Amino acid sequence: MSNPRVISTVVNGVQYERPVEPRLLLSDFLRQTLGLTGTHVGCEHGVCGACTVLIDGHSARACLFFAVQADGSRIETVEGLGDVDNLSPLQEAFREHHALQCGFCTPGMLMTCVDLLRKYPLASDAEIRDGLSGNLCRCTGYDHIVRAVRAMAAKR
């Protein structure tokens, strides 16, 4: 085991200081070290998008980022959006449009959508689908996800 380093990082507004081994992926740090299991782990090589979080405000794969790199960074996960009693508007749109079936892809979909809605016009369904192309839904419930994003894009 290589030498652990102590990192200081802000996750969903809470500051944490933890020792981490350099090879620890951010996805495992969030789930195992901090117990924030909302971030899901699918493929662990950047293809499925399930582990997408925001790093300093930009969406990124938590499985392609080492926890040690998060030293001094601000991380946002699905737990930071809202909770069951207090859904964020995006989560509410997902609920309203039935944009989840099994829910495995949902945290990554939501965090990707936060970034997409900030950065892109999303003026057409083609553009929304293009934006979501890095997140796989194995229930193939894409139509409903597109509807939820379309509703959010129109509300901005």
Next chain:
Amino acid sequence: MKPAAFEYLRPASIAEAVAQLGEFGGDAKILAGGQSLVPLLNFRIVRPSVLIDINRLAELDFVEEDGGGLRIGALTRHYTLETSPLVRERFPVLSAAMAHVAHIAIRNRGTIGGSLSHADPAAELPMLALLLDAEIRMLSAGGWRCHKAEGFFRGPLTTALGEDELVTEIFLPALPPRAGWGFEEFALRSGDFAFAAVVAILTAANGKIGEARVAVMGVDETPLRLRAVEQSLAGQRFTAKLVGAAARQAHANVQPFSDLRASADYRRHLVAVLTERALRAAWARAA
């Protein structure tokens, strides 16, 4: 699916990064955006004993005017290239191509230096570097070195970059006035690695084609400039017949491979179709 252990270094300057590269050489890997490297680490296909994280080196993250051209720092992210007003103004083909690179979460992290150093034969940036006659600037403990994009890509994931060298920036020389561009790519799904892509630049002079540049990717071990096609186009009047002949010539000038996703014949067919589309788009923007 977890990487093997490594030592993690986070240099505070380019000089320190290069000194560390010099010390560890082939045992070290530069960690930039990590979007190609970390999957290889997770699969344990590569097992460096040291990772040198250059993400804090802000002096490598810039897009600056230089004459009519641009200097672009190695740590510039794909998303920055996609949205930079300077890149859009000077090299709109580059911003347009960036929208085809993977997905937003990948473009937020991936860097131009990383993509050029990794040299995936189906990656957009190496092809764009070839098309735009980029110069790639590298630093090692031994000093600076410059290499033209032509000849830099030696094979799949293989470049002229030494083990002790760090790509620090690229220079894109100004495009000729009235240069139009066309970028055409075919992938099975949005953001997937393309089966093939063709990018073209044409200038218009007195109703005829002035300069012509055509580059392809995904059909050989490296991206390629189709010099013979360029020569056939230069100085000619733009007609349907000329474009058809250029597409057939491109078809004949590539030697693609077959794999599980697409046969060589299909890839060659795509090159012809995409060449025609890219040339038409380039001419429409030039004329």
